[in-house]
Amino acid sequence: MDGDRSAEEKAITIYDIAREAEVSAATVSRVLTGSANVSQEKKRRILQIIDKYNFRPNAMARGLSDTRSKIIGIIAADVRNPYYAQVFVACELAARKLGYTVLLCNSLGEARQEKKQLEMLHEQRVDAVIQLGGSVDDLVSNVEYVELVNSLLGATPMVVTGKLDGTQCYQVQIDAMKTMDLLMEYLIGLGHRDIALIGGRLDVLSTFEKVQRYKQLLQRHQIDFRRELVRETGFYDAAGARSVMNEMLDQGIVPTAVIAINDFSAAGIVRSIVEHSCRIPEDITIVSYDNTYITDHMIPSLTSIDYNYERFGTKLVETAVAVAEGREVPKLQRVTPTLVIRESSGPARPGGR
Amino acid sequence: MDGDRSAEEKAITIYDIAREAEVSAATVSRVLTGSANVSQEKKRRILQIIDKYNFRPNAMARGLSDTRSKIIGIIAADVRNPYYAQVFVACELAARKLGYTVLLCNSLGEARQEKKQLEMLHEQRVDAVIQLGGSVDDLVSNVEYVELVNSLLGATPMVVTGKLDGTQCYQVQIDAMKTMDLLMEYLIGLGHRDIALIGGRLDVLSTFEKVQRYKQLLQRHQIDFRRELVRETGFYDAAGARSVMNEMLDQGIVPTAVIAINDFSAAGIVRSIVEHSCRIPEDITIVSYDNTYITDHMIPSLTSIDYNYERFGTKLVETAVAVAEGREVPKLQRVTPTLVIRESSGPARPGGR
DNA sequence: GTGAAAGCGCTAACAC
C-alpha cells in the first residue's frame, strides 16, 4: 500500500479522528486530555480509531494553547563527565515520575554556548531550566549571563547547582563545606597530618569553598597549613592532576594523604603515585569527590564522597516543577554528602611528616 | 517594579513588538526569519525593540506553522555509559553545526520506556529520531516495537545504530566484523593463540557478530576453537566480567590474551587478573572495545577499539537531517573502527598454551 | 454530554 514515500503522507490530526468517529474535535480532545466526561460509547469509538492510526496529538499545537510544554530544559557542562551523567539521569527519572520530559544541552564549558542554549530552551518554552555546572559554578558570576537570565526569569524559572549573583534563581547545592568536613575528619582520624589537596580551579565556587574549609579544619586541629600541599591544576581531568602530582613528588614533597578534587583527578594522581613506586594506601592514602563508577573500576578502588544522585536529581526536578507550577519553594536547598570508604585509604604511614 | 511574581507576566509576542515598532506582525516575522527584505529603518527599529525585551519567538507557534521543529530526538540506552555519552555529545555537536537541536532520552534498557519515549518524541514532532542502542541492538527485533516504528516512520524518520528488522530505518553501524579483525590480527601477530572473549550477551547483534567473526578468524589461522574461552556474562559491566574471569582462572584456564566486550568489562577482568597475581601484559594481555576515557585512567592503560566518535556522530546526524529534509541517503552506512594500542597488550608469554 | 467557535503565536501567501 504505502510505498517508501510515506514521509509525504499528511499527518493525521484530531479532526481526522473526529470525522471518522462522527463526533466533534472537541470531544476527541476531551478523551485525549481526560478534561471532561464523554459517553462511554463515543469514548470507545474514538479510542479505537486513535489506536488504529497510532495517533498522537501534536505537542506544539497543544503547547500553543495551554502554554505548558511539560518539558524541563537541562543545561549541563558535559555529560561525558560521569558526574553530570549521573545527575542528569537522576533528573530524567525524577521528571518522568512527575510527567515531565527533559531536554538536555551540553555547554562544554563555553559561555557563549550556554547563552545560546538558554535562549533556545526559552524559545522552546520549556517550563523550567535546570543548570548543572558551567557558569553557575563561577565564584564571581558573569555579568552578561546574569543579565540574560534576569530577562528570561519571568518566563522561565531556573534552578542551578551553584549560584548566579544578582538573580532570583533557585539553588540546590551540594554542601561543599560538609564534604570537606567528612574527608578531613576521616583522614585526621586515621592519623594523617600531611594532607594534600589537588586539582580544580579556585575560581570555581565549590573548589574555593573546599580549600577554605580545608584551611579552617587544619587550624582547628592545630596542623600547620603547608601552601605547597595545595595545588590547583586549572582543570578537573586526570592529565592535569597527574603532572601536578608528579611535580610534587619530584620535589620530594610526599604527603601521607591526598584529596583529589574529583575522580578523574584521582585517576591521574594514582598513576603518578604508582609510577613513583609508592603504594596505595600503605604509603599514600587517596580520597576523592563524586563517587562515580570510576571509583569501583580502579585498583585500588577509590574512597570517595557521594552525593546520593537520586536524591539530588529528585530535589532539582521537584524544585523546578514546583516553581513552574507556581508553588512555594525555598530559594536555597542543600544536599547532604556522605563518605564511601573503599581500598584507597588507610592509616597514615608511621614516618608521617 | 516587577516583584517576585514576575512569572505571572504575560509573555511578550511578535504583536507587542510590531505595535511598539509601528509595523505589522508580518514585518517583524520577516526580520526574525530573514525570509524577505525589510527597509533598513524598520529593521533597525524592530531589532532594537526585540533586544530591549530580549524577545524570543515561541518555537511551538513557529513549529505549528512550518511543521519543522529543527529538533532531532535521540534515544540512548544510558548516557551514564561513556560510550553513549561520547556518541551523544558528538551528535549534539554535529547537530549544532547544521542548525538543529537534540533532545535526549534514556531508555535504561527498558523496552516499555523506549516505546513511550519514541511516542513522546513523535508528539514533540521532532524532525527525526536517532536511536543509540537498546532494542535496535537485538539480534531478533521486538515485533511490537517494529510495529510502532512502522506506524510512525511516515512522520518521523529514524536512524539506528543497529537494525530493526521489517522497518525502513536508516542504519549507521560500526563494522563489528572489522573490529574483530583488527583485534585478532593484532593479537595473533603478537603470538597469541589462547585468546579469550569475555562479556556481553549473544542476543545482542554486535556481540553475536563478534563471536562469529572470532571463530572464523581462529579457523583461518588454524587455531582450535576452545569453547571454554568464550564467555557471555549477560551484561556489559565490570562486576559480571570480573566474576566470569575469576571463574575461568580458578578453573586453571589461563589464556595469554583476553578480549573484553567493552571497557567496563575490561576493568572487571583486569581486577580479576591482578587478584590472581598475574601481570598485565607480561602474563596476560587484555584488549577491549569502545576506547572511552576509562582506558586512559586505568593502570595499565587499556588497548581498545576506537570508533572515531566525532565521525560517527556526524554521520548519524547528517543522515537524520538529510532524511528529514527529504534528501537521498543510503539505507546502510558503516563506520570504520581503528585500534588504539596502549599498555595492556604485548607479546604472548613464552609458555603459551 | 456535546458541538461551534474563538484563540494560542507564528509564518506564508496574497494583495497593494
Place this chain on the structure above:
DNA sequence: GTGTTAGCGCTTTCAC
C-alpha cells in the same frame, strides 16, 4: 517593501 489574512492543530469557553 509592507500590511492583511488565512491557517497550523490543538484546548477551552460557551451555548445548547
